[in-house]
Amino acid sequence: MPIKYLPATEVKNRFGRVLREVARSGGPIYVERDGKPVAVILSIREYERTRRRAGLTPKKTELLRTAFGMWAERSDIDEDWLKESRVKWESDWKNGESA
DSSP states (O other): OOOEEEEHHHHHHTHHHHHHHHHHHOOOEEEEETTEEEEEEOOHHHHHHHHHHTTOOHHHHHHHHHHHGGGTTOTTOSHHHHHHHHHHHOOSOBTTBOO
16 A cells, blocks of 8 residues: 655645545555655554554553653653753752852
8 A cells, every 4th residue: 555645735625535545544644744744644443553563552651641741652752861851951050049
């Protein structure tokens, strides 16, 4: 099945048709803005299959979403990333005053 790319405007204008296509084919349909992919539309069947393969059970997904909000399902966020980010964003400020 060839990968389908659609401009965001076309997806907006033909959303019902896009949903029918995704339900029929499973997707993915890549949504582009300014010629660059910005989103992917998958059928619920393909989305759930992808989550199972990644080991994201509904309970784990909920825990991740609670902890990380919109970043919950990013595969690049791991312990190393968190450690590096904490160091990068540490502040020299103590109790609101400069050190």
